[in-house]
Each structure stands twice: as structure tokens, then as C-alpha cells.
Amino acid sequence: MIYRHLYRFFLSCCYPIQLSALPSCLVFTLFFSLSSVQAQQPAQRYEGRYRLLDSVTGTAIYDYIMLDGDTVKNGNFRFQQFIEHYQDSDTIHGFVLDGPFTRNVKNGAWRFVSRDFTVSGNPQALDARVVYNVTGEESLLKTTFKSGTVDGQYELLDRKLVDSDAADTTYYAQLSYQMGQPRGTLRGFAPQLQTQGQFDEEGFPHGDWHFTHAQDSAADIIEIRRYDHGFFSKHFYEIDQERYEISHIGFDTLVRSGQGLLTRLPVTSTYFRALEYTELVMDTTALTGLFTDGNLQILLSRSNQFMERVLANPASYRGKNVWQRIEGSKIISPIRIKIRKFPFSDEEKRLNMANEKLLRETRLIIANFLDNPAVQTGRFSQLELARSFAAFRIYESRLTALAPSIAFLVDQAAEYVDHHAILNRKKLALRYPDTISYEFKNANATYSYAFPPSLTNYDVAAINQHLTEVFDDVQRVVHTSGAFLSNVVAQGELTEKEERLIDLRDSVIQLFSEQELTETFTKLHQRFSEPTNLALESTFRDYSLLSVQDRLLAIDSLLSCYQTYGGLHATLANLQQRLDELDAEYTRSIWNAYTYTYMEERVKERLYNIYNDQLIPYLLTALEQNLNCDTLSASLSRIYSLLDRMMELRMEDTRQLEHQLRRAPKDPERYLEIIITN
Amino acid sequence: MRLKLSTTSFALTLFLMFVLTANAQDERPTEAIKQPLSTAAWNGFYGKFRISDKIFWDAQFHYRRVGNESADYFGQMGQIYNRHAINYLVNERFSVSLGPVLRLNFSPDPGNPEFESLVLEPRIWHEYLFAMPLTRSMIYHRIRIEHRWSRSNAVGADWIFRNRWRYKFYMNIPLNNDKLAPGTVFFTPDVEIIMQNGKKVVDSPLEDLRINPSIGYIINPRIKITAGMMYTTGQTLDAGYLYTNRWIFRTNAYFSLDFRKKESRVPRTRLFD
Numbered sequence: 001m002i003y004r005h006l007y008r009f010f011l012s013c014c015y016p017i018q019l020s021a022l023p024s025c026l027v028f029t030l031f032f033s034l035s036s037v038q039a040q041q042p043a044q045r046y047e048g049r050y051r052l053l054d055s056v057t058g059t060a061i062y063d064y065i066m067l068d069g070d071t072v073k074n075g076n077f078r079f080q081q082f083i084e085h086y087q088d089s090d091t092i093h094g095f096v097l098d099g100p101f102t103r104n105v106k107n108g109a110w111r112f113v114s115r116d117f118t119v120s121g122n123p124q125a126l127d128a129r130v131v132y133n134v135t136g137e138e139s140l141l142k143t144t145f146k147s148g149t150v151d152g153q154y155e156l157l158d159r160k161l162v163d164s165d166a167a168d169t170t171y172y173a174q175l176s177y178q179m180g181q182p183r184g185t186l187r188g189f190a191p192q193l194q195t196q197g198q199f200d201e202e203g204f205p206h207g208d209w210h211f212t213h214a215q216d217s218a219a220d221i222i223e224i225r226r227y228d229h230g231f232f233s234k235h236f237y238e239i240d241q242e243r244y245e246i247s248h249i250g251f252d253t254l255v256r257s258g259q260g261l262l263t264r265l266p267v268t269s270t271y272f273r274a275l276e277y278t279e280l281v282m283d284t285t286a287l288t289g290l291f292t293d294g295n296l297q298i299l300l301s302r303s304n305q306f307m308e309r310v311l312a313n314p315a316s317y318r319g320k321n322v323w324q325r326i327e328g329s330k331i332i333s334p335i336r337i338k339i340r341k342f343p344f345s346d347e348e349k350r351l352n353m354a355n356e357k358l359l360r361e362t363r364l365i366i367a368n369f370l371d372n373p374a375v376q377t378g379r380f381s382q383l384e385l386a387r388s389f390a391a392f393r394i395y396e397s398r399l400t401a402l403a404p405s406i407a408f409l410v411d412q413a414a415e416y417v418d419h420h421a422i423l424n425r426k427k428l429a430l431r432y433p434d435t436i437s438y439e440f441k442n443a444n445a446t447y448s449y450a451f452p453p454s455l456t457n458y459d460v461a462a463i464n465q466h467l468t469e470v471f472d473d474v475q476r477v478v479h480t481s482g483a484f485l486s487n488v489v490a491q492g493e494l495t496e497k498e499e500r501l502i503d504l505r506d507s508v509i510q511l512f513s514e515q516e517l518t519e520t521f522t523k524l525h526q527r528f529s530e531p532t533n534l535a536l537e538s539t540f541r542d543y544s545l546l547s548v549q550d551r552l553l554a555i556d557s558l559l560s561c562y563q564t565y566g567g568l569h570a571t572l573a574n575l576q577q578r579l580d581e582l583d584a585e586y587t588r589s590i591w592n593a594y595t596y597t598y599m600e601e602r603v604k605e606r607l608y609n610i611y612n613d614q615l616i617p618y619l620l621t622a623l624e625q626n627l628n629c630d631t632l633s634a635s636l637s638r639i640y641s642l643l644d645r646m647m648e649l650r651m652e653d654t655r656q657l658e659h660q661l662r663r664a665p666k667d668p669e670r671y672l673e674i675i676i677t678n
Numbered sequence: 679m680r681l682k683l684s685t686t687s688f689a690l691t692l693f694l695m696f697v698l699t700a701n702a703q704d705e706r707p708t709e710a711i712k713q714p715l716s717t718a719a720w721n722g723f724y725g726k727f728r729i730s731d732k733i734f735w736d737a738q739f740h741y742r743r744v745g746n747e748s749a750d751y752f753g754q755m756g757q758i759y760n761r762h763a764i765n766y767l768v769n770e771r772f773s774v775s776l777g778p779v780l781r782l783n784f785s786p787d788p789g790n791p792e793f794e795s796l797v798l799e800p801r802i803w804h805e806y807l808f809a810m811p812l813t814r815s816m817i818y819h820r821i822r823i824e825h826r827w828s829r830s831n832a833v834g835a836d837w838i839f840r841n842r843w844r845y846k847f848y849m850n851i852p853l854n855n856d857k858l859a860p861g862t863v864f865f866t867p868d869v870e871i872i873m874q875n876g877k878k879v880v881d882s883p884l885e886d887l888r889i890n891p892s893i894g895y896i897i898n899p900r901i902k903i904t905a906g907m908m909y910t911t912g913q914t915l916d917a918g919y920l921y922t923n924r925w926i927f928r929t930n931a932y933f934s935l936d937f938r939k940k941e942s943r944v945p946r947t948r949l950f951d
Binding site: 592593 | 724726728731732734765767770771809811816818850857858859860896898899900902932934936
């Protein structure tokens with residue numbers, strides 16, 4: 001910056017040509033040039049592989065200077081990750097992060113662009129190139145940093161492309177930041193929605209925020225949310241210039257003295273969830289046919305979704321803060337609002353958590369009991385089971401009714417609404433009959449069952465007591481039914497599962513033995529046919545020697561194992577295909593201008609040769625020699641990790657990696673480590 | 679074959695040519711006369727450098743020596759030959775070229791004051807090359823037209839202008855492979871006929887007939903090399919009945935390089951603009 005001022009000074013003295021001043025200008029210029037040369041380190045440029053802070057790797061080009069033996073980014077930076085899946089699905093996805101640094105600090109206009117494209121249409125010849133159109137989605141975040149702090153216009157954009165043309169903008173928001181705080185006006189739009197609102201000096205939403213909802217066949221509906229320096233104080237809908245106020249039952253929209261201080265809360269999804277818990281009250285009688293409670297809720301949700309994206313996650317893309325993927329800037333915080341909090345006491349929190357757990361476990365036990373085939377069949381012949389089954393059905397319906405309220409009470413959002421007011425509007429009436437009706441031996445009967453007392457209010461301690469009683473009763477019933485059920489289960493499950501096991505074993509052996517006749521037969525199938533058969537026969541023989549109880553314990557894992565062997569056949573076919581694909585990927589076709597023919601050449605020869613000549617044989621041998629249920633998945637996973645990595649490396653600069661491979665000892669594990677972890 | 683061409687015999691031959699030419703109008707021989715057999719060695723470096731999808735820079739350089747009484751083939755400098763052109767690839771079976779040539783002709787009798795030690799010969803040339811696949815081989819038809827301004831090395835010789843009309847047929851036949859690929863040894867049958875016209879071309883339209891079989895090897899997609907013995911014969915300019923008679927040992931290296939930037943199937947401007 002100081003150089004810029006000095007330069008202006010130079011211009012100011014030299015531009016109006018004054019011969020008397022010229023010598024001093026020249027002396028000044030000479031001095032300035034020399035000092036500039038001394039002060040400025042020579043800029044260098046890096047081009048190659050780069051790993052972001054979140055470990056995503058790609059390629060980067062950036063300028064840097066050397067200071068104290070360390071690289072300091074100074075100048076433009078551009079990172080891109082680019083992955084193609086032509087062979088599988090003709091898709092291509094990647095992202096770019098670029099902008100300038102000043103001595104490792106973000107300074108200037110920065111941009112993040114993410115694109116997910118699928119190749120569409122037919123290839124078009126353009127000169128000697130083949131060009132495809134693409135269809136897909138594009139997301140953009142753009143802003144300006146000043147000394148690492150966001151300062152300037154901020155834009156978020158999501159749009160769809162069809163045949164390489166922008167087809168539909170699904171989200172757009174534009175706001176301004178001043179030294180990390182939002183300022184001025186936010187504007188944006190989404191399908192059927194336009195938004196505009198203001199921030200105050202402290203970065204809180206302030207004034208009337210307009211959400212214009214376009215209606216397909218009626219006049220636009222303007223939703224107005226009035227913020228008083230971050231506090232949501234009024235909510236209107238405006239239709240044909242008439243305003244209709246909406247009350248949120250349970251949400252304090254009045255600043256009232258003596259009601260406790262307002263909490264300053266960073267906007268998160270919790271805030272919007274709290275809004276949606278509130279019950280909306282609006283007089284819609286004047287708007288019959290135009291406005292119903294249902295579409296009121298839809299419009300509210302649409303506005304909330306728009307606001308949540310820009311207020312809660314201004315720097316986020318798919319859950320990651322895009323600016324923090326590389327150092328040099330302060331975190332862009334969510335925008336804050338003010339809200340009245342209705343906190344739970346510690347005891348209430350403890351009981352709410354306990355109630356949620358009790359409810360969850362009780363419902364799980366009941367569901368398992370009711371779904372148990374032995375219960376389903378045994379209840380017609382066993383009196384106790386018939387009665388328990390009927391009682392559990394009643395418990396199930398009551399607990400289902402209670403569940404939303406319990407979920408609400410354990411949600412953090414419940415503290416941002418008047419939870420008592422909200423729950424009290426929903427009358428609770430968990431009542432139980434004195435007798436239950438059930439079917440037994442083709443006849444209907446009744447039985448007096450000792451259910452817990454009714455639950456008629458949302459007092460958390462009362463809920464806890466009620467749920468405890470239900471849980472105890474359910475446990476008691478399951479315990480007394482246990483002996484009968486275990487016998488039924490053991491016999492039934494074993495017979496059925498052993499039939500499946502034998503079918504599965506035979507089908508896998510069949511797959512490997514008849515491969516020669518099928519089109520998908522590969523050398524890998526032939527190679528693994530015998531080891532697979534041996535492994536299947538051996539494990540089945542071992543299983544057959546077990547007792548009934550031990551077989552019951554072992555059969556699930558053996559079934560899973562045989563399914564894995566079944567998958568091995570398909571996996572080997574796919575593996576051969578992947579090997580062929582990589583062969584093609586690492587082959588380059590070159591035009592020879594003398595023979596007038598294309599000639600093929602191996603690309604990244606050292607890397608490919610190590611992969612092809614050493615690593616693949618090594619991993620296949622390891623797979624073949626350790627073909628058992630415990631290691632099969634892991635061994636296949638290693639091969640696929642290598643293939644995936646090789647596919648990535650095809651598009652990357654591998655000079656450094658190949659250099660490492662050349663210097664590494666001839667050890668496949670070491671090669672794998674270099675290739676996969678590099 | 680041991681061939682020696684002394685300075686004396688060379689001068690005698692020239693003398694005979696002049697005499698015979700002078701007498702031609704009156705005493706034309708009843709049969710064609712072959713010049714004594716001569717030898718040469720041509721070493722060629724051929725480069726085609728791709729500078730755009732369709733355009734190549736064609737750069738050729740020849741280092742040619744001729745035999746003399748001290749050594750066959752390599753005895754003394756013959757010519758240095760620079761040929762350049764812009765080559766336009768119309769499609770993968772046809773290309774055209776246009777460019778200049780500058781040939782440096784060294785004295786046939788170094789040290790003889792009657793000859794200039796070096797004479798320049800400029801040309802403009804254009805070429806039309808057709809390539810045709812035939813099973814595993816390739817067949818080529820090459821039509822090359824040259825417009826040349828030349829003079830002999832004799833002191834005070836006049837410039838003359840001639841056009842050359844060249845047609846060449848050659849093939850690349852892989853011997854140890856089923857296609858032309860790196861590691862392939864190939865055989866190249868090669869025949870070229872060169873006709874000429876111009877004011878000074880009275881009775882010698884057939885300037886040269888070249889029969890040039892060679893063996894080649896493809897080192898990689900960008901480099902191939904060949905070596906062969908070429909026999910040539912043709913009418914001399916001043917006496918149509920007098921035929922040249924040469925064996926030429928030829929070695930050539932061919933470089934096909936691509937100077938374009940790497941490109942992707944989907945242009946990156948679409949994805950990362």
C-alpha cells in the first residue's frame with residue numbers, strides 16, 4: 001500500500017513536466033526501485049498436488065514468497081479438485097476455490113464453485129476435439145476478504161444446468177459484510193419466493209423482512225417478519241395490501257419488562273425448528289379458498305428454509321465451511337438474533353432425557369414382542385401370550401400418541417418456545433381400559449388387566465412415573481414369556497436359516513463352477529473357483545459339527561459369510577472390468593504425423609507398472625491365500641482402494657509420487673502406502 | 679562394389695558431357711549413355727510439430743555427402759538441405775503442405791578455382807499426401823511440386839528456373855507386429871519418379887527415378903528411424919541421352935511431436951471457468 005502512495009507522489013511531481021523537479025524525481029525513483037528490490041522477496045509459483053485443511057486433495061496453482069525458510073502464499077491462489085466417472089456413469093464433479101492471499105492472509109475477492117455434472121446428449125466434434133454438453137447442478141459462494149475478515153458483498157447461488165445452459169436458479173442470496181458483521185440489505189430469491197430484509201449496526205436483522213410468495217393462480221402473498229434489532233416481534237401476511245397478523249402461540253413476540261432478558265442466539269436450525277413448533281393462529285375467514293392453515297405452514301417453512309441457508313450457514317456447502325478449507329481467514333459466524341428463552345431446570349432436563357430413553361426402550365421391546373413370529377403364532381394357543389399380545393397393542397397405541405411430546409421436550413428448540421403453553425394446548429389423555437379383549441382358540445374373550453393409572457398432564461415427573469410403570473410391566477410380561485418363546489424361536493429359526501444356508505452355499509458353488517459357459521467368465525473367476533469351493537465346504541463341515549445352541553449362535557454370521565462369497569463372484573467380474581478400465585485410462589493414443597496412424601503409449605509408466613506388475617498380483621495372491629470370512633471384505637476393500645486411487649492419480653501430477661516410488665525399497669506394502677496415502 | 683572417381687576422371691566426364699552436348703545437334707548418339715556409377719550418403723532429420731489441431735510445422739534437414747576418390751559415399755560434402763513448410767492435416771488420410779527450401783550446394787571439386795565452393799539453391803514446394811490403410815500396413819501416395827532456382831557451381835554460371843513434378847509411392851509394412859506401434863520393425867518399399875520442365879529443359883524431362891527400399895524401427899509414438907540403399911537414375915539436364923547412375927545410402931530419423939496444450943474431453947472452461 002505504501003508503495004502505491006509513493007508511486008502517486010512520483011506521478012504528481014513528474015506528470016506536470018517541471019524540469020527543475022526532474023532530477024529529484026529521478027533520484028527518488030532510483031532509491032525507490034532499489035529499496036523495492038530489497039524489500040520484495042522474489043515471487044515463485046507452485047503448481048501441483050495440494051491438500052486442503054479438511055484433507056481433500058486436488059491440484060493448486062499459487063504464488064508464494066520464501067520467508068524464514070517457509071513458504072508464504074502471496075498472490076493468487078487456485079485450488080481445484082476434479083473427478084471424472086466416465087466409465088461408470090458419465091458424471092464429473094469437482095470444485096474450485098480461488099482468490100488472492102497477502103502473506104498467507106486472504107485479501108481480496110474469493111470464490112468457491114462446486115459442480116456436479118452428467119454428460120448429456122451426443123458428442124459434438126469441435127475441430128479435432130470431442131465436446132459434450134453437461135446437465136447438473138452448480139453452487140457458488142463469493143465474497144471479499146480484507147485482511148482475513150469478510151468485508152464486502154457476499155453471494156450464495158445454486159442453479160441447475162441443462163445441456164450446458166443455465167436452466168433454473170434454485171437459490172440466490174446477496175448480502176453485505178463490514179469487518180465480519182452483516183450490514184445493510186439482504187436480497188434473494190428461490191422458486192416462488194423473493195426476499196428482502198435489513199441488518200442493523202450490530203448485524204442483527206432489523207425492520208420488516210419481506211418474503212413475497214408467488215402463487216400459481218392468485219395474487220402474491222407477502223409475508224412480513226418484523227425484527228426489532230434481532231427480536232422477532234411481529235408476523236404478518238399481506239394480501240392485496242391488507243395485512244393479517246399471525247400469532248405464534250408459545251413464541252414470545254412481545255418485549256415485556258420483568259420477563260427475563262433476551263438471549264442473543266446465533267441462528268441455527270434449532271431456532272427455525274422452534275418457530276415451527278409454535279402453533280400459528282390467524283383469522284382466515286376473510287380469505288376462504290385462498291389461504292388455509294395448511295398452506296400457511298408451507299409458506300412459513302419455505303421462508304424458514306431460505307433464511308436458514310443464508311443466516312445459519314452463510315459459509316457452508318454440504319456441511320463444510322468452504323472458507324475454512326484453507327487457512328487465512330476468520331470464521332464467518334452465523335448471524336445472531338435475540339430470543340426469549342424458557343429454560344428447563346436441571347431436574348426437568350434430567351427427567352426429559354430419562355423419559356425419552358424409557359419411551360424408546362419400551363417401544364422397542366413392545367415392537368420386538370409384537371413382531372416376533374413365535375408370538376404371532378403362539379398367541380392362539382398360549383393364553384398368557386394372547387393376553388400379553390392384546391395388552392401390548394394398547395401400550396403401543398398410547399406410547400405412539402405420547403412420543404411427539406417427549407421428542408419435543410428433549411429438543412433444544414423447546415427452550416426457545418414457551419413449552420408449557422404449547423403442550424397445554426394439546427390435551428393429554430393417556431387412558432387405559434379396565435379389561436382387554438383378545439382372541440384365543442378361535443374364540444373372543446376378555447380379561448381384567450392391571451394397567452397403570454391414566455396420564456392426563458405433561459408434568460415431566462408424572463410422565464416419568466407413568467413410563468416407568470409401563471416399562472416394568474412390559475419387562476415382566478416379556479420375562480414370563482421368555483422360556484416358551486426361546487424354544488419356539490430356536491427351532492423355527494434354525495430350520496429356516498439352515499435351508500437358506502444350504503441354498504446359498506450351493507448357489508455360490510454353482511456360480512463358480514459354471515462360469516466357463518457364461519459371458520462374464522473371467523480368468524479371476526477361474527483362479528478363485530477352487531479356493532472358494534474349498535472354503536465353503538470347510539466352513540460348512542465345521543458348522544455341522546456344532547450343537548443346536550451353538551449352531552443357533554453361529555448361523556447368522558455364516559449366512560453373512562456365504563453372502564459375501566456370493567458377492568465375490570460379481571465382485572471379481574467387476575474387478576476385471578475395473579482393471580481393464582485402468583489399463584485404458586493409463587494408455588494414451590498419439591497421432592504420428594509420419595505413419596498417419598495413432599499409436600498407443602503408457603502414461604505414468606512407473607506408477608502403472610508398479611501397480612500392474614507388483615501390487616495387483618500381490619493383493620490378489622493375498623486375497624487367494626487368505627480367503628476366509630474374516631478377511632474377505634477387507635482384502636477386497638484394499639484392492640478397490642488401490643483402483644480408486646489409481647483412477648484419481650490419472651488426473652493428477654504424479655511426478656513427486658513416482659520419484660518416491662523410484663527411491664522406495666521394492667516392497668509392495670511400502671508401494672501401497674506411498675500410492676494410497678500420498 | 680568399389681568405386682573411385684578421381685578429379686581427373688570427373689573433369690573428363692564433364693568435358694565429355696560438354697562435347698557431347700555441343701555435338702548433340704549434329705551427332706546424337708544412337709543409344710543412351712550411363713554416367714559412371716557414383717555414390718552418396720544422405721542423412722535426414724524429419725520433424726513434424728503439431729501446433730494446432732490441424733496445423734503442423736514440417737521441418738526437414740539433410741546432411742548429404744558424396745563419394746570421391748578417397749572414399750565412397752562419405753568422401754566430401756555434397757549438400758545441406760533445409761526444407762520447411764506449414765502442413766495442414768485435412769483429415770487423417772490427407773494432408774497438404776506449402777513452404778520454402780534452401781539447399782546449399784558445395785563444390786564438386788573442392789579447391790578448384792573454376793567452381794564456387796558454395797552455391798545457394800532456393801525452392802518453393804507444395805505437397806499432397808494421401809494415406810491409405812491396407813490390412814496391417816499403410817500405403818502412401820505423395821505428390822510434391824517444387825519450383826526451383828538453381829545454378830551450377832561453375833564460376834559465372836547462369837541461374838535457371840525449373841519446376842519439378844514428383845510422385846512417390848511408398849508403404850510401411852510391419853514385420854514383427856500386426857500394426858505400426860512402438861517396437862515394430864517395418865519394411866518400406868519406396869519408388870519415386872521426378873519429372874521436370876522449364877526453358878532449359880530441352881530433352882530431359884525425367885530428372886530422376888528413385889528406388890529406395892528401407893528398413894525402419896518405431897522407437898515410440900513420436901520417433902521412428904529408417905535406413906536403406908537407394909538407387910537413382912535420370913536424364914542429365916544438358917543431354918537427355920546421358921543418364922545418372924547413383925547408389926545412395928540413406929538414414930533418416932522422424933520426429934512427430936505435439937506442441938499443443940493437454941486437453942480434456944470435456945473442456946475445462948465448462949467445469950472450472
